[in-house]
Amino acid sequence: MxxxxxxxxxxxxxxxxxxxxxxxxxxxxxxxVMKETTGNELFDQYATDYSFAFDxxxxxxxxxxxxxxxxxxxxxxxxxxxNSSIMAYGLTSSGKTYTMxxxxxxxxxxxxxxxxxxxxxxxxxxxxxxxxxxSLSFSFVQIYNEQLSDLLNPTQQLKIRITDQPEIENxxxxxxxxxxxxxxxxxxxxxxxxxxxxxxxxxxSRSHVISSFFLETNNTVSKLNLVDLAGSEKLSSAMQxxxxxxxxxxxxxxxxxxxxxxxxxxxxxxxxxxxxxxxxLLSDSLGGNYLSLLICCVSPASSSFFExxxxxxxxxxxxxxxxxxxxxxxxNDSPDIVEKLEQEIxxxxxxxxxxxxxxxxxxxxxQIFDLQQTLNFGGxxxxxxxxxxxLQIELDRKKSLPSLDFNNSLDKFQxxxxxxxxxxxxxxxxxxxxxxxxxxxxxxFELTQRxxxxxxxxxxxxxxxxxxxxxxxxxxxxxxxxxxxxxxxEGELNGLERKNQILKAKITKGxxxxxxxxxxxxxxxxxxxxxxxxxxxLKGDKKEKMNKYQRESHALVNIMKxxxxxxxxxxxxxxxxxxCTGALEALKRTRNDxx
Ligand SMILES: Nc1ncnc2c1ncn2[C@@H]1O[C@H](COP(=O)(O)OP(=O)(O)OP(=O)(O)O)[C@@H](O)[C@H]1O
Numbered sequence: 011m012x013x014x015x016x017x018x019x020x021x022x023x024x025x026x027x028x029x030x031x032x033x034x035x036x037x038x039x040x041x042x043v044m045k046e047t048t049g050n051e052l053f054d055q056y057a058t059d060y061s062f063a064f065d066x067x068x069x070x071x072x073x074x075x076x077x078x079x080x081x082x083x084x085x086x087x088x089x090x091x092x093n094s095s096i097m098a099y100g101l102t103s104s105g106k107t108y109t110m111x112x113x114x115x116x117x118x119x120x121x122x123x124x125x126x127x128x129x130x131x132x133x134x135x136x137x138x139x140x141x142x143x144x145s146l147s148f149s150f151v152q153i154y155n156e157q158l159s160d161l162l163n164p165t166q167q168l169k170i171r172i173t174d175q176p177e178i179e180n181x182x183x184x185x186x187x188x189x190x191x192x193x194x195x196x197x198x199x200x201x202x203x204x205x206x207x208x209x210x211x212x213x214x215s216r217s218h219v220i221s222s223f224f225l226e227t228n229n230t231v232s233k234l235n236l237v238d239l240a241g242s243e244k245l246s247s248a249m250q251x252x253x254x255x256x257x258x259x260x261x262x263x264x265x266x267x268x269x270x271x272x273x274x275x276x277x278x279x280x281x282x283x284x285x286x287x288x289x290x291l292l293s294d295s296l297g298g299n300y301l302s303l304l305i306c307c308v309s310p311a312s313s314s315f316f317e318x319x320x321x322x323x324x325x326x327x328x329x330x331x332x333x334x335x336x337x338x339x340x341x342n343d344s345p346d347i348v349e350k351l352e353q354e355i356x357x358x359x360x361x362x363x364x365x366x367x368x369x370x371x372x373x374x375x376x377q378i379f380d381l382q383q384t385l386n387f388g389g390x391x392x393x394x395x396x397x398x399x400x401l402q403i404e405l406d407r408k409k410s411l412p413s414l415d416f417n418n419s420l421d422k423f424q425x426x427x428x429x430x431x432x433x434x435x436x437x438x439x440x441x442x443x444x445x446x447x448x449x450x451x452x453x454x455f456e457l458t459q460r461x462x463x464x465x466x467x468x469x470x471x472x473x474x475x476x477x478x479x480x481x482x483x484x485x486x487x488x489x490x491x492x493x494x495x496x497x498x499x500e501g502e503l504n505g506l507e508r509k510n511q512i513l514k515a516k517i518t519k520g521x522x523x524x525x526x527x528x529x530x531x532x533x534x535x536x537x538x539x540x541x542x543x544x545x546x547x548l549k550g551d552k553k554e555k556m557n558k559y560q561r562e563s564h565a566l567v568n569i570m571k572x573x574x575x576x577x578x579x580x581x582x583x584x585x586x587x588x589x590c591t592g593a594l595e596a597l598k599r600t601r602n603d604x605x
Contacts, residue, residue, distance in 0.1 A: 021310050041064070091230030094233075095292070100307035101309070149183045172290065176294060262286065
């Protein structure tokens with residue numbers, strides 16, 4: 011079966027820290043339009059629209075069940091013997107963990123729902139006698155700082171082996187009988203998962219997590235990967251060194267994922283799977299023997315505009331990747347699972363009877379015990395009551411983590427600074443475009459100059475010819491024709507001169523404009539203002555001032571962008587100048603307000 015990666019975009023509702031933000035996404039069932047809105051009609055009418063189409067869009071009011079419904083067909087395929095993969099991708103705090111792993115009874119995520127669904131479906135197949143035996147097991151690993159570890163047994167050393175598909179050596183796998191088994195394992199694994207508080211998310215996942223189900227039935231063997239990717243985040247000087255290091259690793263592996271998706275979508279010969287642990291492990295889910303669904307989680311808030319745009323561009327590319335999934339059937343003459351396990355037990359018992367050293371015997375005993383547990387479908391870890399108590403205390407501690415005060419000035423400043431930095435990058439890009447446009451004008455100017463000289467020479471030759479006619483021959487039809495041509499050429503010459511003047515004026519204005527824009531690298535000024543505010547540690551009206559500042563600086567950046575776009579698209583220098591003047595005045599006003 012050859013199938014493109016399916017893409018579902020989930021737009022979550024605004025969260026507390028975004029309550030003053032504008033919504034920058036308009037949604038339909040399969041398409042959406044992004045527009046950077048400031049709330050000011052004058053500026054907003056010039057904002058660019060970015061349109062996207064996907065297989066499905068989950069709106070902010072979509073429930074966890076609605077989202078699971080979109081994943082159901084993939085889980086059915088897994089039950090019928092196809093490898094399947096569901097991956098959540100997005101900026102930090104965009105809702106990936108909520109979508110995949112939420113264990114809140116009222117809002118269960120895809121992993122617990124999938125467990126329940128798989129167990130129910132398998133039981134029903136057994137009851138209908140369509141299936142006589144099966145074994146379902148679960149594993150849970152994380153990639154933190156490019157290191158792979160087992161969340162269910164963190165002391166275990168893991169290794170990736172790539173034969174025809176990637177496999178993890180030494181990874182623990184637990185047999186699953188019910189939904190509760192998986193919930194217990196997830197809760198146990200979540201405690202070993204690397205999380206920390208970021209500027210955007212008070213409990214942010216700093217690792218990529220891959221939970222997998224392995225199903226073996228009478229005649230098929232299949233795997234289901236449920237992946238919660240760590241969220242990308244912009245590096246900032248305010249990050250502590252460990253946080254900075256984590257963020258670097260996350261961004262590098264996500265950028266390799268981007269490169270892999272790019273190479274696959276462009277049908278390149280070399281796919282850089284080996285450049286990161288994440289892509290090595292997902293190599294089969296991306297372009298291989300898997301059916302895959304990508305859930306791209308995004309926030310509708312204008313403060314995440316650029317990051318959301320990037321996530322959607324990534325998702326749009328992923329849609330073009332084609333997987334080649336085949337049903338994994340096993341030969342009927344191979345011994346069934348129970349028989350295989352029984353044979354292994356007798357083999358190990360045989361070895362035991364042959365009197366090995368004490369150490370070997372205890373290892374073998376342990377192996378026999380594990381296998382018996384597996385055979386009895388009792389393979390699920392039994393936590394001792396003390397272990398359970400410790401786990402509960404840890405859970406309660408995590409639940410009671412003090413919620414981050416997002417009004418805390420430092421955090422707010424960081425947010426504003428980060429936005430300003432990306433706006434500045436955007437501006438610089440536009441200045442470069444403007445420079446290119448000016449260069450084009452210069453080339454055009456030179457061309458018209460050359461044409462003008464050629465026409466002047468032609469005119470001289472014609473005038474000379476006329477003088478000769480006047481002196482030598484009677485004035486005839488030919489001479490009248492020549493003088494008409496001269497009139498036309500003179501007209502053209504005048505036209506070219508006018509055009510040259512206009513071009514000169516445009517170039518001068520353009521140069522002035524670039525100079526102004528460069529001076530307006532005045533985000534420097536804005537940063538200075540921020541720094542001053544931080545130093546003064548303003549209280550009381552601080553929040554109001556910061557909000558006002560954020561709105562106004564945002565609007566300013568828009569004015570500048572609009573100006574450039576007008577210059578580029580409509581070639582309307584005058585109109586653009588008015589905006590620029592307006593922007594400069596507004597900038598002065600903002601500065602006055604904060605000085
Ligand atoms: N669809 C939703 N409805 C309601 N709340 C949501 C939704 N999606 C996410 N949230 C809330 O948004 C916050 C961030 O979500 P979550 O932790 O899942 O983000 P994340 O993308 O996993 O972030 P990170 O990459 O930092 O781990 C949480 O408080 C979560 O409860």
